[in-house]
Amino acid sequence: MELKMSKSTLTAVFIAFLLTSSGAKPNGKNKKHKQVVPAIECEMRSGKINLPEFIVKCPANCRESKEKVYGTGVFASISSICNAAIHSGVISNSGGKVIVTKSAGQPIYKGSFANGIRSLSLPNWRESFSVSVGKPKKGVMYPSTLTFVHSRPTIVKTSESKDLPYFPVSPVTEAPEAEPSSTTAPPTTTPVTTPTSTTPPTTTSAKPRATVHKIREAGSSHPYFSAVARQSHTQGKGPAQAFRGSSVYANRFLPRTNTGVHRPEMSSTIRRQPHVPSAPAPEPEDHKPPPETGHSREALVESNPFDSGFSARGHESSARAPDLSGRTRGDPSCKVDIAFLMDGSWSIGKRRFKIQKDFLVEVSQALNVGVDGAMMGIIQYGDDAVTEFSLKQYSSSSDVKPAISKINQKGGLSHVGKALSYINKHFFSDANGNRGGAPNVAVVLVDGWPTDRVEEASRLARESGINIFFVTIEGPDDNEKQNVVEPNFVDKAVCRTNGFYSLPIASWFALRKAVQPLVKRVCDTDRLMCSKTCLNANDIAFVIDGSSSVGTGNFRTVLQFVANVTREFEISDTDTRVGIVQYTYEQRLEFAFGQHNNKADLLNAIKRINYWSGGTSTGAAITYAADQLFSKSKPNKRKIMIVITDGRSYDDVRAPALAVHRKGVIAYSIGIAWAAQDELEYIATDPDREHSFFVDEFDNLYKYVSKIIHNICNEFNSQPRN
Numbered sequence: 001m002e003l004k005m006s007k008s009t010l011t012a013v014f015i016a017f018l019l020t021s022s023g024a025k026p027n028g029k030n031k032k033h034k035q036v037v038p039a040i041e042c043e044m045r046s047g048k049i050n051l052p053e054f055i056v057k058c059p060a061n062c063r064e065s066k067e068k069v070y071g072t073g074v075f076a077s078i079s080s081i082c083n084a085a086i087h088s089g090v091i092s093n094s095g096g097k098v099i100v101t102k103s104a105g106q107p108i109y110k111g112s113f114a115n116g117i118r119s120l121s122l123p124n125w126r127e128s129f130s131v132s133v134g135k136p137k138k139g140v141m142y143p144s145t146l147t148f149v150h151s152r153p154t155i156v157k158t159s160e161s162k163d164l165p166y167f168p169v170s171p172v173t174e175a176p177e178a179e180p181s182s183t184t185a186p187p188t189t190t191p192v193t194t195p196t197s198t199t200p201p202t203t204t205s206a207k208p209r210a211t212v213h214k215i216r217e218a219g220s221s222h223p224y225f226s227a228v229a230r231q232s233h234t235q236g237k238g239p240a241q242a243f244r245g246s247s248v249y250a251n252r253f254l255p256r257t258n259t260g261v262h263r264p265e266m267s268s269t270i271r272r273q274p275h276v277p278s279a280p281a282p283e284p285e286d287h288k289p290p291p292e293t294g295h296s297r298e299a300l301v302e303s304n305p306f307d308s309g310f311s312a313r314g315h316e317s318s319a320r321a322p323d324l325s326g327r328t329r330g331d332p333s334c335k336v337d338i339a340f341l342m343d344g345s346w347s348i349g350k351r352r353f354k355i356q357k358d359f360l361v362e363v364s365q366a367l368n369v370g371v372d373g374a375m376m377g378i379i380q381y382g383d384d385a386v387t388e389f390s391l392k393q394y395s396s397s398s399d400v401k402p403a404i405s406k407i408n409q410k411g412g413l414s415h416v417g418k419a420l421s422y423i424n425k426h427f428f429s430d431a432n433g434n435r436g437g438a439p440n441v442a443v444v445l446v447d448g449w450p451t452d453r454v455e456e457a458s459r460l461a462r463e464s465g466i467n468i469f470f471v472t473i474e475g476p477d478d479n480e481k482q483n484v485v486e487p488n489f490v491d492k493a494v495c496r497t498n499g500f501y502s503l504p505i506a507s508w509f510a511l512r513k514a515v516q517p518l519v520k521r522v523c524d525t526d527r528l529m530c531s532k533t534c535l536n537a538n539d540i541a542f543v544i545d546g547s548s549s550v551g552t553g554n555f556r557t558v559l560q561f562v563a564n565v566t567r568e569f570e571i572s573d574t575d576t577r578v579g580i581v582q583y584t585y586e587q588r589l590e591f592a593f594g595q596h597n598n599k600a601d602l603l604n605a606i607k608r609i610n611y612w613s614g615g616t617s618t619g620a621a622i623t624y625a626a627d628q629l630f631s632k633s634k635p636n637k638r639k640i641m642i643v644i645t646d647g648r649s650y651d652d653v654r655a656p657a658l659a660v661h662r663k664g665v666i667a668y669s670i671g672i673a674w675a676a677q678d679e680l681e682y683i684a685t686d687p688d689r690e691h692s693f694f695v696d697e698f699d700n701l702y703k704y705v706s707k708i709i710h711n712i713c714n715e716f717n718s719q720p721r722n
Contacts, residue, residue: 035136036144037097040081043067046100046129047077050149053101055134055142058082060095069119071109072710076125077102085131087117089703097134099142104128110713113568114706123332123372330370334523337375337391337434338367339427341419341444344380344410348447352473352508353409356445359511364400366519371395374523375433378404381419382412387426392433416450420457420493424464439528443469443518444493447508449476449484458493462574463636465537467528468494469521471514473505495574500527538569538576538640538712539593539633541625545645546582546612549674554698555611558644561701563606565642568709571599577637578602579629583621584614585650589628618649618679622656622667630665639665640712643683646698648676657683667691668708672698 037055042062049056058081067080075084085091085098093116106128111121136142340363342356360378367374375395378388388407394400423442428434442461449472458468470490476483486492494501500521503514521527542562546555562580569576573594580590590609596602625641633639641660660667669683672695684691690711693704 035141037134037142038144038146040146042080042082044081045078046075046081046084046102047127048148049100050147051102051143053099053142054146055097055099055136056081056146057097057134058085058091058095061093062086062095063093063116069117070111070122070125071106071128072112072114072119072706072713074103074106074109074128074130075119076106076109076122077127077129078122078125079119079129081129081131083117084119084129087112087114087119088131088706089115090131090133099132099134099136100129101132102127102129110710112706112709112713114709330373330375331368331523332372334367334374334519334525335372335435335438336441336522336525336528337428337438338377338441338443338522339391339423340376340378341385341416341423341442342378342380342388342407343414343445343447344382344412345414345447345451346382346411347414348409350409352447355508355511357404357407359445359515360404361401362512362515363519364404365397366515367397367523369395369397369400375435375438376400377427377432378407379419379423379427380407380410381415381422382410383415384412385415385419385422386410387432390427390432391435413451414446414448415452416444416446416489416493417452417454417457420444420454420461420468424457424461424466428464428466439525440464440466441469441522441528442466443471443522445471445473447473448480450489451485453486454489455486455492459574460636462495463537463634465636467501467522469501469503469518470494471503471505471511471518473508473511475504537574537637539630539637540566540569540576540578540640540642541593541629542578542580543618543621543625543641543643544580544582544609545616545618545647546588546614547584547616547647548613549616549647550611550613552611554646554672557698557701559606559609561644561705563603564702564705565708566602566606567599568705571597571602573597579625580606580609581621581625581628582609582612583617583624584612585617586614587617587621587624588612589624593629593632616645616647616649617651618643618645618683619651619653619656622653622660622683626656626660626663626665630660630663639663641665641667642670642708643667644670644672645675645679646672647674649679653679654682661685666712668711669693670695670701670704670708672696672701 035055037057039057039059042059042065044056062080062082063086065080065083067083069079069083069087070076071079071084073088081098081100082091082095085096086093090096090098105124105126107124109122109125109128111119113119340360342360344353348356364376367376369376375391377391377393379385380388389403394403420442426432428440430436434440461468470493472490481487490502491497503518505511505514544555544558544562550558566578569578571578577593578596579593582588582590591605596605622641622643630639630641657667665685667683667685669680669692671677671680671693675694677694680692680694681687690707693707695701695704
């Protein structure tokens with residue numbers, strides 16, 4: 001009986017073994033659940049996916065899609081996920097996996113250029129996101145399908161809004177919709193039903209929606225036109241009623257006589273206004289990104305300076321759009337600080353002086369002066385220069401107009417050089433309302449030609465970050481050129497001699513035709529090359545560790561990092577200059593500031609640097625850089641030092657670092673592999689403000705390019721101007 005029981009037990013064990021082994025792999029390991037990564041398209045935005053954190057796979061060639069990105073490091077949810085990942089260096093243009101993490105909205109998003117993607121600035125947005133390399137942590141599983149939310153724009157009454165942007169209808173808000181758009185949802189997404197918004201939806205139909213897209217293709221993509229048309233539709237109005245009376249945008253840049261009647265000879269401007277269909281349907285917000293803060297280069301191809309028409313942004317307003325408090329916010333796509341230097345010399349005469357004032361009034365209206373947009377001041381020059389009113393004195397176009405009309409002619413000679421020196425020393429200051437982050441622009445109006453030299457004064461002004469424009473009226477003819485103090489004075493004064501910074505006007509009576517071309521140029525912040533922004537007017541010294549522990553391959557990786565950072569800056573004698581020191585026990589000046597004054601030459605010089613090999617004396621290298629580079633730095637340039645090292649120094653770094661800090665040098669430290677954390681903090685000007693970085697491997701250096709640029713920009717924007 002006992003033997004019989006043993007046999008039955010063995011049989012049961014054997015059957016159980018067969019059952020359990022039938023579901024196992026031949027090697028005995030259990031099958032692991034594989035992470036399924038949903039694929040998305042280049043245009044997919046973070047705000048369309050209703051998850052706090054998720055992983056996606058981006059396709060190749062998203063950079064060529066030109067999908068918009070807003071912000072740096074942290075992006076507004078209206079941004080393309082894939083292009084944000086390329087901008088951050090998380091993936092290349094060949095695509096790849098990306099982890100997206102949502103966060104709260106920010107009051108401002110700073111634009112920058114990185115990895116072939118130009119991100120744009122944005123005043124605020126309701127939701128943000130950041131991106132990281134698509135390698136999930138061990139044990140973490142992300143959703144294999146995406147919760148997709150379709151957004152529908154809604155009309156918010158202006159009486160409920162406290163703080164409006166520069167158009168008189170408040171911005172659209174997101175309201176979830178039951179079904180996603182088939183044109184934007186990726187194949188892997190799963191539509192979900194979400195609670196209905198409390199805001200009643202606007203009635204739509206398929207046919208008018210297609211018409212709206214045609215309007216956008218014709219060049220009218222400003223949110224104001226869509227918003228007014230939507231509002232008029234809900235009130236049962238046609239297009240004529242929608243853009244009549246209260247619309248300051250429908251009549252923008254239409255020259256008027258003193259009686260307020262449109263001039264018949266300018267009727268071509270009216271013909272260029274966009275056609276608006278009756279009762280257009282609202283367009284989904286995901287198809288309509290917020291207004292950009294800068295003009296695209298493609299949309300700003302220069303035409304005849306007397307052409308009164310605008311491309312792309314030409315239909316935006318010359319009149320102001322008041323908010324509920326009665327103040328003018330201004331046009332945030334034209335956030336510049338402008339000084340107009342008006343000619344008050346006796347040669348101009350009273351009649352032409354009046355024409356000049358009328359011109360400045362029209363320009364002020366076209367600029368849409370306001371605290372969030374352009375701020376303007378006026379200097380009149382003759383024998384000397386005098387401020388008629390400063391940047392902070394008037395904050396709306398309606399206030400500027402009577403102030404201009406009260407200006408009396410000063411008289412004297414046309415001392416333009418003296419006037420440029422005056423604005424450089426006295427006008428663009430915090431006390432006068434200079435905002436620091438806004439580009440500084442000086443527009444010089446000249447009757448004929450200057451009676452003094454302008455080259456030196458202009459050079460100093462440009463190095464202070466002032467973009468100089470010349471509007472020359474009735475310039476010298478061939479017989480008069482012998483009287484000109486400084487031939488080719490315009491080319492010697494402006495930042496670039498490509499015609500962008502100069503507007504020659506044949507007659508005073510043709511001056512008003514230059515209003516629109518001038519406004520278009522001064523508002524084109526992408527092309528204001530002389531701006532003292534975070535990417536201009538710097539002296540940057542790279543102090544590179546060439547010790548034996550680095551190795552040849554890693555040294556080339558460091559040089560690639562230096563080249564990638566350098567690419568982000570405008571390189572010239574008046575913009576950013578770069579110098580490099582390599583060190584071991586000893587130091588070697590690879591090249592000095594100003595030795596390579598264009599980007600192509602500079603990048604080739606970086607590529608040709610040879611690896612040295614030796615010990616590590618970082619402290620001596622910092623002192624050497626201060627003596628050989630920063631002692632020759634120009635006074636109007638910011639001094640930036642970036643120290644890259646892979647190990648502990650054989651000498652003291654504290655005293656040399658403190659010495660350069662006291663000289664006004666902003667120092668960044670980047671430590672790789674075996675670098676000492678305490679030394680990195682000594683070198684950095686302010687470790688708490690992310691001036692110090694630790695990189696685990698040389699191959700990961702590329703990830704820190706955007707962070708360095710981002711921090712340099714933040715440093716600039718937080719600095720007060722003298």
